[in-house]
Amino acid sequence: MRLPKFEYFTPKTLNEALALLKEQGEGAYIMAGGTDIVVKMLHGRLRPKSVIALQEIDGINKxxxxxxxxxxxxxxxxxxxxxxxxxxxxxxxxxxxxxxxxxxxxxxxxxxxxxxxxxxxxxxxxxxxxxxxxxxxxxxxxxxxxxxxxxxxxxxxxxxxxxxxxxxxxxxxPLPQPRSGGSYKRISARCGVDIAPASAGTMAVFRDEICSDVKLVLGAVAPIPLRAYRTENLLRGKQWTHELIQDAGYEAAEESMPISDCRASAEWRKKMVAVLTRRTLVEAYERSKKN
Amino acid sequence: MKEFSIIGKDVPRTDAIVKARGAAAYTDDMKLPGMLHGRILRSPLPHALIKNIDTSKAASLPGVKCVVTAEDTPKIKYGNWRLFPETQDEYPLAIDKVRFIGDEVAAVAAIDKDIAEEALELIDVEYEELPAVFDVDIAMKSEAPVLHDYCPTNISVNRKIKYGDVEKGFAESDYVREDTFTVHGVSHAYLEPCSALAQVDLDGRITIWTSTQVPYIVQCLLASTLGMRENDIRVIKPFVGGGFGGKMELRTWEFCAALMAKRTGRPVKFTLSREEEFLAGRRRHPMKLHSKIGFKKDGTIVAKDLKIQLDGGAYNAMGPTATFLCGNFGAMLYRYPNYRFHGQHIYTNKPPASAMRGFGAPQSLYATEIQMNIAAEDLGIDPIDIRLKNAQVSGDKIPDVATISSCGFVESIQRVAEMSGWKEKRNSLKLGQGIGIGCYSFISGGVFNWFNTQYPFSAAEVRVFSDGTAHLLTMAADIGQGSDTVLKQILAEELGLTMEDIRMTSADTAMTPQGDLGSWGSRVTLMAGNAVVNAAKKIKEELFGAVSAHHNLNVIHEIECKNGRVQAKTRPDYGLSFGEAVALVQKANRGEPLVARGSYTPRGKGLVTPAFGFGAQVAEVEVDKETGLVKVKEMWTAHDCGTVINPRSVEGQLAGSIQMGLGYALSEQFVMDGGKTLNANFADYKMPTAMDMPLSHVTHVDTYENEGPMGAKECGEGLASPTAPAISDAVYHATGYRCKDLPITPEKILEHVEKTEDVGLESRKTLHCDLEPEPYKIG
Incomplete structure (x- = not known):
């Protein structure tokens, strides 16, 4: 499909980019790598008035x-x-x-x-x-x-x-805290090229065998990457046991709000949230021992 | 095994270097002066009457040169089953009615693709929506919406096969079981989307370059549909990026390119987008298979009763052939003394299903193989042993079909069991790990002449020259499977030349000899190969005579073509170079070039195929029982394709088949909402990638097929069948989940695991009762 007509700018400085963005106003889009915006434009899902590419600006690629x-x-x-x-x-x-x-x-x-x-x-x-x-x-x-x-x-x-x-x-x-560990896992029906129907990221801090702090974020099972506060509360301050991890999985599944679409059913996604939550917690714990 | 100089050797594919360099020109790469770009307007509704089409706004858009609807066409139906005109149910552009989302309604040609695309939005079509039907069971009911007036039942093909006495067979059986299987549709997903470029000559004749498996069929059907004569159409097949059965009919864009080239006097090119291919393209037939089978206690099959309903989508396409063949495949692999088949091809408001690699066999054999495994378990027999007990062998007669000539099935089963370590693994793998088997048989081309051609099924012309070279002309279509290489190898072997000595012209209907039915049904190596051998033999006769006379040889000498020479077999010094021999023949014939035509049409080989390929495959899988995800770790294949002409091409066919089988078994499916395909892109249509491929091992079982060229038979499609049942059986072995409803999704496995976890697994699963999740390591 034809790319809709748009103005294309390649500012050399950040100030120039910001000025352009203001000047162009509504309908102006910023482009970094272009891997999302160009695809959307090609499929007619996005019709920007102007595109401001950041690639020629020095210093912001660091x-x-x-x-x-x-x-x-x-x-x-x-x-x-x-x-x-x-x-x-x-x-x-x-x-x-x-x-x-x-x-x-x-x-x-x-x-x-x-x-x-x-x-x-x-x-x-x-x-x-x-x-x-x-x-x-x-x-x-x-x-x-x-x-x-x-x-x-x-x-x-x-x-x-x-x-x-x-x-x-x-x-x-920020720097990771001492005795903290992080993990990210996702489900994929196919190696390599895939959009995950469910994912989970965990960062946990341990004091002896106590989980003193934890953050858990679930991907693709809510309108936004979902912070699983209830599950975090369940884990925080608790003795690290197999049962605790099991319960955390169930709680995270409960807390997630997936939809059914062509990638997976809501029901399966919830099950995967439980599995991913447990697996990321286990890996986070293992990794915490190195920090 | 016979000794050959080029056959069976590691000969590089003739197209390998240009393709690797990106230098091979496919249809969409071609540009002609003044060329217009075409786009197709498709129906957004699954079933509707067309009340009115207004193309005036589109036609007046600057840059648009031509807009056509059915009103601009001769309104002649087409379809590959010319022998039975009542099966021809399709028009190039919809007349009065659309029958699936994506049905072709109008076409635009403009100076560029974008303008053509924009013009589509300016065509106003007034529809009156009709009730639609998406399910075969509902479609067969009397009150169901009717798709085609000529077919009020929606059942467009009924096919019955019967031999022996099935009821008596069941009565005499010790063990009878019935199962229903459902298998789903998948996409051919060839790398090159369909493309066609048509040009009209000064005298009004048409030349069309098109991405097709069947140049001759396109020529004939394009002529009849345009109301022209066959010889007025020249079809040229450039490099083609795969077909798998999806490019074996005349299609709308070929028709529209030709029609619009005629109307505008300018070349017109259509290239489909991947989205169009997924939304509206042909696909593998979803089927519902009901199979009843009876055994003796010792595992001997007594009778089988098979009923299959094919979900044909909105038109017949190649559905009638698929309906015939899945009945024939249902009687293959094993000896069925009593067999009954009833196949029904049913219209639904979905994109038409058609031929796809295996042509009914993957579906039919999935049911056969899974049911075989169920029976083996119930009867307490190893799946390998029950197969060996019933396996077809050379000389077996299948009533009304054929007597099986060469057959390496038993050896295939034995070899694959050895290679894979079957006996040990079947008994020792842990829960979550499994090993399973699937087998296949396939045809080497079809005999039944549904296209009703008056030409030979395959033909070849060989011209030889005094510089020691040859020119091979054939209409056989290399669509990426490598037939150009294989046919050259066959000629080089026959004439004692090298690959470099042979020039080749293929798949140009105005230049290459009539006829060839195309690349489908794994027919090319056997049929076109035989035509090449036939032509080469005629050339050799002439050369042998000349050399014999030149050296005044004793008549007892046998003469051969070898190493670029024509010589007496036992006295190679009595001979001439190939070129010298050609020159002698020419001189004896007042300078006439030395040319011969050869052909092949199967005779006395029944109505199905001249030869069958066979094979067996074992898959080893690992199932993550928490997610239900299946990883196929390793595959072993032992198969019988007769003489292997080009080993790497055969291994390529195997790799491609495994890739397709993986997708069919595990990840590929059209997610449909009624008649709408929701996953029309490769991100969500989960075709396996190179990273998903398991380790693969292969053994070619050594057989020689007397009907094939140099002993060869099929190897392209049969291998598409065993992978899904092998993986399915391995998943059962690993989890206890027996899939009767493809694909094997993680959700289905999990559902089963959860159901059985509470009660504990029955049968062999209790052997390794490691059902507790791995304990999480603490501290």
Whole structure:
């Protein structure tokens, strides 16, 4: 299908991009890797008035990490670069787990983590691990910068807390706490190229055999990547036992709100939430022993 | 095994390098000066009357050169079953009525694809929606909506086979069981979506390049549907990116490209999108199979009664053949002294099902093989042993079908059991791990002449030259299976030449010899191969005579073509180079070029096929009992395709078959909401990828088929059948879930596991009662 007519801009600086975004107003879209927006345009699901590409802006494609401050992923940092980043593998293995299974090689080569978040699909693979890690997104506009917990960013399928005129310039991921462990797992009916019908991300902190803190986020089973608060409450402060993990699985399944669609039935998705919750908890515990 | 110089050797495919380089030109790669781009308007409704079509807005859109509806066509029906015109139920564009979502209503040709696409939105079609039917059981009821006026029952084909006395057979059986199986539709999912480019000559004749398996059938049906003469149509098949049965009929875009080229005087090209292929493309027949089978206590089959309902979708397409064949396949593999079959092809308001790799066999044999395993278990016999007991062997006569000539079925079963370590694994695998078997038999081309051609089924022309080269012309269509390579190998072997010595022209209906029925039913190697051998033998006769005379050889000498020479077998020094021999023949014939035609039409081979392939396959799986996900770890195949002409091509067919079988068994399906396909893309239509492929081992059982060229027979489609039953049996072995309703989804497995977990598993499952989940490691 013919791409609908639109203006295409390639600003060289962030300020230029922000000015363009304001000037173009409603109907202007930001493009990072283009792996979502171009596909939507080709299928006629999105008809932007203008597209502002960020790829030529210096400095926002960086991935920076220090063991003192944590991790910052710039707006145009590609998924493939996350995948091959040794510090991310060491300190944030759940994020590596997520980008490893995302889409396919071609999409990983072009796509960005920030774009994956801004696209706000309930099944976005990077959202659950990043939320559990306590990530904060940096939203920049001509008025300045504001920081928002990623937890509060998603409002519905394709809907976010971002205002008109804002660009997500980076996502900041704090350092993992001592004796914490993270995990991300998803279900796939097919190796490699798939959109998961259910996924789960966990980050848990342990004191001896007590789970002192935990975050659990479920993907593709609600309109947004879903924080499973009830399950977290069930786990927090408890002695780590087989029964506890079993119960957490049931609770998470209860808490999820999946729909039936061509990928899976709601009923099966709930069962998978239980399985994934348990498996990520087990892996998070194992990994916590290394921190 | 016979000794060959090129047959059976590791000869590279002639198309491999150009395809690897991306240099091979497919239809959509072609551009002609002034070419227009066509798009098709499809019905959004599953069943509706067309009250009015207004194309005026579309026609006046700048850039649009031609808009057609049924009113602009001669309104002539077509269909592959020319022998039975009443089965021809399709028009290129819908007249008065649409019958499925995606039914073709109108076509636009414009200066570019985007304008054509935009013009589609400007065509106003006024529909009056009719009640629709999507289920075969409902479609057969008397009050059901009727799709075609000529067929008030919605049952378009009834096929019956009967021999022996089935009732008596059941009465004499010690064990009788009945099962109902349902199998689903899947997509051919060939890499190259359909494409056609038509050009009209100055004298009004049409040349069409099209992605087809059947150039000759397209030529004939395009001519009749346009009201032209056959010789006015030239069909050229460029490189084709797969067909699997989905490209074996005349299709709307071929017709519209030709019609619109005639109307505009400009070349017109149509290429379908993947979404169109998924939404409206042909698919494998969903079927409902009811099978009753009787055994003696010792596992000997006594009788079988098979009833199959095929969900044909809105038109017959190749459904009549599928209906015939699934009845024939139901009587294959094992000896059924008493057999009865009733097949019904039923219309529903869904995209038409048609031929697809295996052509009724994967469905029919799924029922056969699963029921065989159930019976084996009930009778306390190993699945391998019950198969060996009943296996068809060379010389077995199938009433009204054929006497089986070469048959390596027993060896296939034995070899696959050895290779896979069957006996040990069947008894020692842990719960969650399983091993299972599936077998197949398939035809090497069809005998029954439903197309009603007056030509030979396959033909070849061989021209030889004094420079030591040859030119092979054949209408056989290489659609990626490698027939160009195989036919060249056969000619090279016969004439003692190298692959490089042979030029080839194939699948051009104006240049290559009539006829060839196309690439389907695994017919090309045997039929076109035989035509090549036939032509080569005529050439050799001439060459042998010339060499004999030249050397004044004693008449007792046998002469051969070998290593680029024509020579006496026992005295190779008495000979000439191939080119010298050709020159001599020409000189003796006043310079006439040395040319021979060969052909093949099966005779005295019954009504089904001249030869059968056989094989057996074992799959090993691992099932995650918490998610229900199945991982196929390893597969073993032993099969009998007669002489292996090109080993890598045969292994390629096996790999492709396993990939298709994996999808059929586990992951591929059309998710339908009534008549609408919801998963019309590869993200949600879960075709397995290279990463999903299991380890695979193969043994070619050594047989020689006397009816085949150099002893060869089919290997392209039969292998599409055993994978699903083998995986299904392995899943049963691993979990106790016996799938009678394909595909085997994680949800179905989980449902079974949950049901049986509470009560504890029966039968063999109690052997390894490791049903508790792996304890989570603490600390």
């Amino acid at each position: 991935i920076s990490f220090s063991p003192q401050e944590g991790l910052t992923i710039g707006a145009t940092a590609r998924i493939v670069n996350i995948l091959s980043h040794p510090d991310i593998l060491q300190y944030y293995p759940a994020l590596t787990d997520a980008v490893k299974v995302m889409a396919n090689i071609e999409v990983r080569n072009m796509g960005t983590v920030v774009g994956n978040l801004c696209n706000a699909a309930p099944s976005a693979d990077t959202a659950p691990p990043l939320i559990t890690m306590g990530s904060v997104v940096v939203l920049t506009s001509l008025e300045g910068e504001r920081r928002l917990s990623l937890d509060e960013f998603f409002k519905g399928p394709g809907i976010t807390a971002m205002n008109q005129g804002e660009i997500m310039t980076s996502v900041f991921v």
